[in-house]
Amino acid sequence: MKAGESAVNPKSTLTPGLYLVATPIGNLEDITLRAVRVLKEADQIACEDTRQTQKLLNHYGISSRTVSYHEHNERTRAPELVLDLEGGDRIALVTDAGMPGISDPGFRLISLAIRHHIQVVPIP
């Protein structure tokens, strides 16, 4: 699928927007119930490293689609993701570990989303 053609998950109870989801920094059990639910219900999960995040998703039986979003593609990928957000997607942003937006390329996507009046929701 290309940007703007994303299939929205009809079963999701999430309102459209960008969700900044904290992930475990060591123990896989150190993730909140809300974070697991948001990852399950997201239309896309934007990952720093999709292979790293896939380990977490497999552990919790989460089959949401992952896309890469990292320092080498942020300039092109951020506007693509914002187009999808404007189309009604619920996108979860995660990093390899911890809270996205601190010392990672999340800044570009988050600020672009805010400039386009997309709802941004931090999930601890």
Added chain:
Amino acid sequence: MKAGESAVNPKSTLTPGLYLVATPIGNLEDITLRAVRVLKEADQIACEDTRQTQKLLNHYGISSRTVSYHEHNERTRAPELVLDLEGGDRIALVTDAGMPGISDPGFRLISLAIRHHIQVVPIP
């Protein structure tokens, strides 16, 4: 039950010790899977306010025994809890919200436990 006579939960997989368990500060879903498991498997949950904590425990179907531990009983309750810990209890310490040990009476119990060589485990 008096201090030193606590019934240890035979099904618990936790090693004996004092667990500092972070609880939600607003959204009941903002609790980690590890925190829920530790609360379930604890022999006792020492609470700042048992009624406040009971709301969380009811929400997650947790039936572990609660005991009060707050600024008005910490001087007598802390040594009682340490006796139970020395007897092999797994005790979870919680506050009304957030991480125990920051601006609350947890300090006295935690330092007493450490002086008695009890294992102290923070659970985010």
